[in-house]
Amino acid sequence: MAYDYDDQNIFAKILRGEIPNATVLETAHSLAFNDITPQAPDHVLVIPKGPYVCYDHFADAASGEVCRLLGVKPGEGGDGYRMIANSGDNGVQDVQHLHVHILGGRWLGRMLQKPRPE
Numbered sequence: 001m002a003y004d005y006d007d008q009n010i011f012a013k014i015l016r017g018e019i020p021n022a023t024v025l026e027t028a029h030s031l032a033f034n035d036i037t038p039q040a041p042d043h044v045l046v047i048p049k050g051p052y053v054c055y056d057h058f059a060d061a062a063s064g065e066v067c068r069l070l071g072v073k074p075g076e077g078g079d080g081y082r083m084i085a086n087s088g089d090n091g092v093q094d095v096q097h098l099h100v101h102i103l104g105g106r107w108l109g110r111m112l113q114k115p116r117p118e
């Protein structure tokens with residue numbers, strides 16, 4: 001997967017303060033803010049402040065155990081993938097030990113199903 005970072009992407013503009021956002025938390029290395037079209041009552045996006053296209057780009061550029069945790073090696077992103085970490089009842093976490101799902105190998109469609117009817 002090529003790492004071709006476009007600094008005109010919407011999140012880069014948010015980081016530069018060119019577009020407003022509803023900040024939830026900001027650290028020296030990351031910004032968390034509400035998604036503009038939430039797909040659940042809480043839908044927060046967390047982004048690194050560095051210019052990284054995807055996780056394996058980040059892992060390529062950064063160092064440390066966290067980046068190596070998932071074993072997604074630099075340059076192995078292929079045609080794309082999705083990382084999901086479920087938590088608690090609402091996240092439908094079955095196994096109570098932190099784990100991240102990595103999915104790929106086909107087009108995966110949109111992220112969430114519609115909410116369950118009342």
Ligand code: 5GP
Nearest residue numbers: 010019020021022033034035036037038045
């Ligand atoms: P992706 O489809 O790339 O995984 O997710 C992009 C997300 O960014 C979408 O959920 C979309 O609603 C959100 N998004 C797109 N533009 C903006 C924006 O200008 N502000 C905020 N807060 N979220 C945005």
